[in-house]
């Protein structure tokens with residue numbers, strides 16, 4: 001019986017579970033400090049491959065492009081730990097607060 | 113009439129069972145409804161983490177170790193970092209030590225609230241469970257703001273902490289704690305007065321102080337048997353000597369006492385957080401350490417939400433540990449669990465009490481499953 005008071009209080013305050021959706025109205029937004037999708041500022045990267053060495057889930061591959069070596073992130077392997085961002089000596093890696101990553105094609109999860 | 117010996121039956125619970133959240137095998141010996149003996153096997157989920165740690169660098173291991181336990185991830189990384197830092201023989205900056213306490217206490221509140229919800233669910237009081245978990249969202253939100261993720265925080269790193277706090281964030285944490293405190297006080301009131309909780313937990317799962325000491329129980333399980341022992345107070349590992357706090361104990365020795373001890377610990381953790389935030393020293397948050405650890409051995413222990421957590425690391429001077437050993441609090445509490453299940457307190461343990469008693473040690477069998485079974489516990 002004693003929880004009854006809490007139930008009534010919550011009802012009065014209109015506290016309830018909110019409905020969330022993936023897109024459009026009611027879309028879930030993460031906190032700005034959230035560690036989400038990884039990204040690269042290409043102009044800062046010097047191709048040192050420290051990020052590849054430290055990534056705990058082998059989500060980073062170093063490839064050659066027209067400007068030299070650079071990492072490619074496979075977000076389907078990434079666990080958003082943020083170690084690559086930490087290891088990068090030139091602060092070329094950033095993490096956005098983007099939360100949702102559902103795609104049909106695996107290729108779309110490669111950050112190039 | 114058959115003799116009482118022939119009336120004793122074996123009832124297996126697990127390894128897969130609706131009442132268990134994790135794979136464990138309880139072979140109960142029952143005489144009618146009464147549990148008279150128990151045979152426990154928890155080695156169903158051996159994940160080979162310690163071996164895997166030998167093939168990863170110290171930095172990569174941070175994230176592997178973090179995943180030993182989702183709920184105590186802050187305590188796991190803290191213990192690991194302390195061990196690696198003591199291999200290097202380095203002290204970390206004071207600000208980082210205080211921030212580590214804040215993260216640790218927020219995760220303790222989170223873990224205890226989670227446990228309280230699970231305990232309410234095991235008792236059969238699901239309304240209570242829903243309310244508690246709604247308030248647990250506050251701590252998850254604080255963790256996300258502090259570290260960048262709700263559960264796997266990756267907050268502690270070797271040599272300090274990952275992120276600094278801003279004035280804005282500190283006031284947010286203060287507000288979160290202010291919101292939480294009256295709720296926890298209210299839950300304490302309910303836990304003391306509600307008849308369904310009292311009926312299901314009082315006098316159930318008795319662990320006498322002598323038994324608790326004899327079986328080397330740890331954490332809230334030990335403190336609910338009236339023994340004052342807490343790694344934070346006995347062996348301050350992260351500036352805990354500069355933070356005034358009480359070690360909560362209770363003389364109840366039953367499942368109800370374990371609920372009250374944990375609720376009081378939440379209130380104490382809120383005070384610790386407040387103190388650390390108001391006395392936060394200025395300065396750097398990270399002391400960079402080399403990738404290779406010097407040769408040697410290191411041990412560290414931390415008061416995780418469930419009790420004493422222990423790490424051992426042996427280094428051969430390379431950038432990977434030679435050996436890594438983890439001993440989790442659940443493992444230490446298993447012998448005590450067996451005593452509780454066969455205790456004869458005010459009542460003999462009934463089969464229906466088993467889930468409540470099991471939940472009362474806050475078990476995490478998947479963390480504990482790092483040993484091979486060699487016989488009965």
Ligand code: SF4
Nearest residue numbers: 055078079081082084
């Ligand atoms: S966030 Fe972690 S897992 Fe993801 S790419 Fe960076 S280091 Fe690898």
Ligand code: SF4
Nearest residue numbers: 045046048049051088
């Ligand atoms: S660590 Fe930074 S600079 Fe080095 S390769 Fe990775 S992104 Fe480029």
